[in-house]
Amino acid sequence: MIIATTPEVAEGRVSRTLGVVSGEAIIGAHIFRDLFAGITNIIGGRAGGYERALREARDIALKEMQDEASRLGADAVIGVDLDYETLGPDGSMLMVTAAGTAVKLGA
Template identity: 60%
Template sequence: MLMSTTSSLDGKPVRQYLGVVNGEAIIGANLFKDLFASIRNVVGGRAGAYERTLADARRIAIEEMQAEAVRLGANAILGIDVDYEVLGADNGMLMVCVSGTAVQV
């Protein structure tokens, strides 16, 4: 599956637009990650546990979007947009939403 944040692919004209496809992932952060991230914030450095959680959520959302595009008969997704939100009363949930246009090139 070809995927791009742009609206076209060089040398590959769009033959058919199949519709908008989406993928979402909501992942909770746990107490131990929060504790180590707080320590990391105090001493400096990167919060690796949160970075891995964010990467996992993004991967899941993209895979869900791809699966929807395949169901529509697409071989590419154009104009991909990725959005991130923190949810929950204590900001304990991370939501990643991706969307794009399923096409045949």
């Protein structure tokens, strides 16, 4: 399945719009990841634990979106948008949402 942020894809013209599809992932920040991120902030560098968590959450959200599109019989999801939010009273949860339009492609 083709996943694109663009409104069109080179693989074919949109012949039918099937609807909006989405996927979400919420991941809690781990106490040790928070500790090491704090150290990284002090000494500089990248926060690898958070980067891995972001990638994992993004991959889950995209997979859920793709699965929903597949159930509709889509060939592609176009206009994909990714949103990142923190949740919870102390911002300890990360939510990633992927949304786009499921479509059938024609010649």
